[in-house]
Amino acid sequence: MKFEDIPTPAVYRLSFYLRQLEAFQKGDKHTISSKQLGDALGYTDAQVRKDLAYFGQFGHPGIGYRVEELISQLRKILGTDKVWNVLLVGAGNLGRALMAYHGFLRKGFRLAAVFDADPSKVGQEFGELKIESMDRLAAVAGEEKIKLAIMSVPADAAQAVADKLVAAGIRGIMNFAPVSVSVPADVSVQGVDLAVQLEQLSFKMSLAGAEVQMESGK
Amino acid sequence: MKFEDIPTPAVYRLSFYLRQLEAFQKGDKHTISSKQLGDALGYTDAQVRKDLAYFGQFGHPGIGYRVEELISQLRKILGTDKVWNVLLVGAGNLGRALMAYHGFLRKGFRLAAVFDADPSKVGQEFGELKIESMDRLAAVAGEEKIKLAIMSVPADAAQAVADKLVAAGIRGIMNFAPVSVSVPADVSVQGVDLAVQLEQLSFKMSLAGAEVQMESGK
Numbered sequence: 188m189k190f191e192d193i194p195t196p197a198v199y200r201l202s203f204y205l206r207q208l209e210a211f212q213k214g215d216k217h218t219i220s221s222k223q224l225g226d227a228l229g230y231t232d233a234q235v236r237k238d239l240a241y242f243g244q245f246g247h248p249g250i251g252y253r254v255e256e257l258i259s260q261l262r263k264i265l266g267t268d269k270v271w272n273v274l275l276v277g278a279g280n281l282g283r284a285l286m287a288y289h290g291f292l293r294k295g296f297r298l299a300a301v302f303d304a305d306p307s308k309v310g311q312e313f314g315e316l317k318i319e320s321m322d323r324l325a326a327v328a329g330e331e332k333i334k335l336a337i338m339s340v341p342a343d344a345a346q347a348v349a350d351k352l353v354a355a356g357i358r359g360i361m362n363f364a365p366v367s368v369s370v371p372a373d374v375s376v377q378g379v380d381l382a383v384q385l386e387q388l389s390f391k392m393s394l395a396g397a398e399v400q401m402e403s404g405k
Numbered sequence: 406m407k408f409e410d411i412p413t414p415a416v417y418r419l420s421f422y423l424r425q426l427e428a429f430q431k432g433d434k435h436t437i438s439s440k441q442l443g444d445a446l447g448y449t450d451a452q453v454r455k456d457l458a459y460f461g462q463f464g465h466p467g468i469g470y471r472v473e474e475l476i477s478q479l480r481k482i483l484g485t486d487k488v489w490n491v492l493l494v495g496a497g498n499l500g501r502a503l504m505a506y507h508g509f510l511r512k513g514f515r516l517a518a519v520f521d522a523d524p525s526k527v528g529q530e531f532g533e534l535k536i537e538s539m540d541r542l543a544a545v546a547g548e549e550k551i552k553l554a555i556m557s558v559p560a561d562a563a564q565a566v567a568d569k570l571v572a573a574g575i576r577g578i579m580n581f582a583p584v585s586v587s588v589p590a591d592v593s594v595q596g597v598d599l600a601v602q603l604e605q606l607s608f609k610m611s612l613a614g615a616e617v618q619m620e621s622g623k
Contacts, residue, residue: 202601266611280502294600359606375609382512383420388577391593393484
């Protein structure tokens, strides 16, 4: 099977399995069954086995999964067995929240550079990071071999920034702007639309009422 | 079909369809085909028809979809045909970014109150919002009939805050803390783990290399 044929939700669940395995590891648990892993996340054991089977054969008969081993295999699959250098464009409130977020490095991502179009922000320091001007983007991305970028810029700046990132050799973009951007086919974009997340919640919260209506409309 | 039986990814795509339809509406487009809607988002027309069919019969023979009509139907399904009052706990950088984010109201969500555990932040004003102390949470949620909450708090505070939200009558929580929280079965939690999004990108970016390995390993 080609990785491209694996359903996107299964790849998402891989991240959640990894997160849960890391929690087991912290709790000094060294082997687990698919049922234990599923129970912790609200999935059936069959779902866990099916998801993992897309990526390889990880279990050991009579033992289950070895936690450390499965963690390192999942990290390899997700590409986080090495540390990715990431650059950030946009040092507004959200950008600063991302700069202060210590979870990235633990997950294999290192914020290596920050850029902003606002001259009054250029030169400001945040820990080891100094905000640089947009003119420096291509040079820094090249020097530090950065392939991943996070955009936390206003909607009306998003496409122009995406174009600059692509021109600078960036191949993966996490886009927080509430708008989609066009990129060449060999560049991946992961949009993070916060309103979409809220809509999913309001959908779930509307479920009870909707079902009553559907039932009574039979 | 019960709404609970609809695959979660189809509900996600509903948000993207809605977003694209709103863009068509802005562009003064009043009818569209499933192919046009799919093309704009990178889905096949069959996918579009299948996804929408979970929720109802929306097309008109020989016309396609009426944009305004489909928008209002999707909003109704997603529960955003009315405005939800939302409260926010945690007025750090991320919380302030969320307060400054103007996309919510347009999508049917109104930030009605903000709380923080830090006494030095209580009383600070952001536009029409004033940060309130955590002691006020239950009272304000009750007065304003708030059922949805956003948590942008540190990992070690997340469970205690979630417990307070549930006790205050909150039924949907968007969790930005990089940790899962336990809630009763009738409360929905939408976790937003930024590292998961980055992992999905690094997976896609690792695809090319991985496929070469798989091919040569045949």
